[in-house]
Amino acid sequence: xxxxxxxxxxxxxxxxxxxxxxxxxxxxxxxxxxxxxxxxxxxxxxxxxxxxxxxxxxxxxxxxxxxxxxxxxxxxxxxxxxxxxxxxxxxxxxxxxxxxxxxxxxxxxxxxxxxxxxxxxxxxxxxxxxxxxxxxxxxxxxxxxxxxxxxx
Amino acid sequence: xxxxxxxxxxxxxxxxxxxxxxxxxxxxxxxxxxxxxxxxxxxxxxxxxxxxxxxxxxxxxxxxxxxxxxxxxxxxxxxxxxxxxxxxxxxxxxxxxxxxxxxxxxxxxxxxxxxxxxxxxxxxxxxxxxxxxxxxxxxxxxxxxxxxxxxx
DNA sequence: ATGCATGCAAACTCTTTGCAAACGC
DNA sequence: GCGTTTGCAAAGAGTTTGCATGCAT
Numbered sequence: 219x220x221x222x223x224x225x226x227x228x229x230x231x232x233x234x235x236x237x238x239x240x241x242x243x244x245x246x247x248x249x250x251x252x253x254x255x256x257x258x259x260x261x262x263x264x265x266x267x268x269x270x271x272x273x274x275x276x277x278x279x280x281x282x283x284x285x286x287x288x289x290x291x292x293x294x295x296x297x298x299x300x301x302x303x304x305x306x307x308x309x310x311x312x313x314x315x316x317x318x319x320x321x322x323x324x325x326x327x328x329x330x331x332x333x334x335x336x337x338x339x340x341x342x343x344x345x346x347x348x349x350x351x352x353x354x355x356x357x358x359x360x361x362x363x364x365x366x367x368x369x370x
Numbered sequence: 371x372x373x374x375x376x377x378x379x380x381x382x383x384x385x386x387x388x389x390x391x392x393x394x395x396x397x398x399x400x401x402x403x404x405x406x407x408x409x410x411x412x413x414x415x416x417x418x419x420x421x422x423x424x425x426x427x428x429x430x431x432x433x434x435x436x437x438x439x440x441x442x443x444x445x446x447x448x449x450x451x452x453x454x455x456x457x458x459x460x461x462x463x464x465x466x467x468x469x470x471x472x473x474x475x476x477x478x479x480x481x482x483x484x485x486x487x488x489x490x491x492x493x494x495x496x497x498x499x500x501x502x503x504x505x506x507x508x509x510x511x512x513x514x515x516x517x518x519x520x521x522x
Numbered sequence: 523a524t525g526c527a528t529g530c531a532a533a534c535t536c537t538t539t540g541c542a543a544a545c546g547c
Numbered sequence: 548g549c550g551t552t553t554g555c556a557a558a559g560a561g562t563t564t565g566c567a568t569g570c571a572t
Contacts, residue, residue, distance in 0.1 A: 274529045295447035343506035354495035426554045
């Protein structure tokens with residue numbers, strides 16, 4: 219778009235945040251950016267077992283915490299499953315959460331600035347971020363449930 | 371406003387939900403409806419210690435779970451403090467979350483149906499509920515932080 | 523070389539569960 | 548009286564912490 223995109227743009231993000239570039243951090247960050255499943259710390263830990271067998275759970279938690287603090291990723295706690303999920307998409311957007319299968323999808327193309335501006339104007343808060351959790355049944359689960367319970 | 375409000379409207383809600391009306395349930399439900407602080411289970415437990423000293427924490431957790439399942443209250447997990455907060459306001463609205471003092475306020479008068487409709491149309495999801503978390507600095511904390519750190 | 527990051531294990535918090543006694547309907 | 552709800556205590560899950568070793572800068 220502007221310059222060429224180096225293959226290690228994530229390394230650049232880490233350096234700009236003044237975080238040391240360790241293999242663990244880079245692997246966690248890469249896995250999260252590559253995923254669209256909004257994984258938990260445990261998900262990432264298990265996924266990276268094959269690549270970094272010696273990595274500890276604490277490192278995953280510490281790293282995710284560091285990335286959040288430096289604004290590189292965001293937390294999602296809206297899944298109501300007791301675990302914090304993470305999201306590499308840091309701009310305000312909508313999370314679609316299926317109350318049956320508990321998957322989380324992103325909706326990036328519904329504009330939210332109007333809502334944000336209205337809230338800012340009325341509340342006097344200084345805007346930092348916004349997250350919308352939309353709870354519903356995904357199309358797949360609608361069909362499944364309709365088939366299972368024809369009466370309801 | 372419309373009719374007279376009977377003092378035990380909450381009892382009616384419990385009965386409509388086919389939940390037995392126990393002193394513990396009523397006290398928890400009342401405390402939550404009366405509060406605008408979006409308390410956690412532990413908050414409610416501690417608050418009700420003086421009224422119901424024999425009540426156990428498990429009862430608070432069980433009761434809140436039952437109230438959520440029957441649609442009388444809602445969970446808020448967006449505070450990112452590791453605990454689930456609860457809200458007696460069950461219509462879609464915006465939660466204003468101060469990232470400095472961690473208080474949660476409601477914004478009830480910003481319309482959200484447009485956003486909900488757009489998402490429903492694009493996603494094919496069957497709408498159930500929506501929750502908006504707006505993160506920012508409340509006016510009080512803006513002043514406090516400005517005074518503490520004049521350079522930033 | 524300096525000091526931040528990692529790995530390990532224990533600790534901590536929040537929440538859930540099992541079971542007997544108590545209570546609402 | 549029947550079946551749900553409570554209270555207690557223990558267990559469970561997710562996350563954090565302390566400290567010595569290792570590694571990025």
